Amino acid sequence: MLKKTLALFAGLLVTVAVYAAGAQLRPGHPDTYVVKKGDTLWDISARFLQKPWLWPEIWQANPQVHNPHLIYPGDVLNLSYDGQHVMLKPRMREVGSAIPAIPLDQLKMFLEDMRVLPSDQVKQAPYVVGFEENMPRGITGQFVYVRGLDSKPGQRWAIVRPTHMFRHFDDSPTRVAHLLDSNVSMVNGPWREDSRRDGHYGKGDEVGVEVRVIGTAKMLRGGDPSTLLVTDSNREIRKGDRLMPVNDKPYDPYYYPHAPKSLPDHARVIAFTDSLNSAGRREVVALSIGSSDGVNNGQTYAVFQPGENIHDDVASPSILRGVGERVTLPDEFVGHVMVFRTFDHVSYGLIMDGVRPVRTGDVLRLPE
Structure with a gap:
């Protein structure tokens, strides 16, 4: 029999000095909302507040709530305003998957597989120079030979390929091509930046090269070139693909929406x-x-x-x-x-x- 653990928040009353927040309550907001699977913190906060990014402030101002992300499907949220305070009261919940701030499952590629690095770092990274039995491509289970790699046997490496050259937006009429000093063609990236404004293309100074992880390899023998075993790949490995350290924790799964304190002039x-x-x-x-x-x-x-x-x-x-x-x-x-x-x-x-x-x-x- 499946046992569901219910956590009862008896007497837990989250009270926040409203300051300007009272004016931010959305007209016609619900007094009660039952959290559903598939909700995000932003979606829920948008039901109550005109400015959804203020949601964490309601939680963080209260020592009773240690983590604003720990609300779950089945939680009942009460929101009311007595003229002085906003009161938010979770009644009870079933232990399970907490509601995320944003839909992380839809962003897996950008969270796990992509990195944006200075172009010099990409150009100078160790690179694949060949494959076992002089094969034209490499796949999982095959040896690859890499130049410029300083590594210990058994160490894991990410195999990456450039996808895109990011540039500042400007109004120069000269269209700047995406170029990288590499013998590897860029894989198809997800980005679009060729829209025109007033007859000008938005291509300014380079700000970074995006690379995509296409596989991993394990170091077997040192030397120049070194020998590595491809342990997994989602594309065929090509000559010129770069190697970089594996990032076992590429992102933080928790997000607290908040307004920045300042903003550079070039933010676009x-x-x-x-x-x-x-x-x-x-x-x-x-x-x-x-x-x-x-x-x-x-x-x-x-x-x-x-x-x-x-x-x-x-x-x-x-x-x-x-x-x-x-x-x-x-x-x-x-x-x-x-x-x-x-x-x-x-x-x-x-x-x-x-x-x-x-x-x-x-x-x-x-x-x-």
């Missing part, structure tokens, strides 16, 4: 996935800021689309294009993005909500 969306010219809710985007800019997981940004520069037909009526007075329209809010993985100069973010599609070149701002 530089690439997106899945569609040809825009991204929507629950789609991944690449941002032009990273850990070197103080970015960390959970930071939430407002995304604004830059206003177009148009001719003022009233102030300067003219039939000649480009002649007369011009005006730049205000930037328009398009949605929110939450960072879920950071590198030195690039971050991966998930579009959490929006009123219109997100495009490359869109500007990041502090959320209200």
Whole structure:
């Protein structure tokens, strides 16, 4: 007989000084909500608050709740406002899988298989030079020969291949190709960044090379080249593929949505996935800021689309294009993005909500 363990929170009353939070309660919010399988913390908080990223503040302000992620399907959440306080009371729960902040199962590739590194680090990494019996490709169970590797026998290594060159967004009319000094063709990456704005391509200075883990290998014998055994692979190994240390813990599964304290001027969306010219809710985007800019997981940004520069037909009526007075329209809010993985100069973010599609070149701002 399957026994379900119920945890009863008798007398647990989570009370928070409301400060400005009372004004952030969503009109018509439910007083009670039963947590369901498939919910995320963001989804739940959006039912109660106009600013979902304030949800952790409600929990973290209370010593009774040690981890804001530990709410489970079956929990009953009561939310009320008495004019001074917001009160959140979990009644009881079944022990099981806690509700995540974001849908991690949909982001596995970006969490586990991708890394963004300086191009010099990728170019200088040990590389595959050949295969056993002079085969043209390598697969699981075969030997590969690697140059430039300093390793002990038995050590595991990740085999990686470049997928994409990230660049800052700018308005240069010169289209800069994705180039890497390697004899390996880039695998098909998930990114799109070729959308045009005002006839210009958004290709600026390089900020990092993304590599994708395509397999792992174990060191057998040292030397130049060294001999390794391919222990697993999801693609055929090619000459020129790079080797890097295995990252056994590539990401932190817990995320606390929060507003950043500051924001660099160059913070923009530089690439997106899945569609040809825009991204929507629950789609991944690449941002032009990273850990070197103080970015960390959970930071939430407002995304604004830059206003177009148009001719003022009233102030300067003219039939000649480009002649007369011009005006730049205000930037328009398009949605929110939450960072879920950071590198030195690039971050991966998930579009959490929006009123219109997100495009490359869109500007990041502090959320209200």
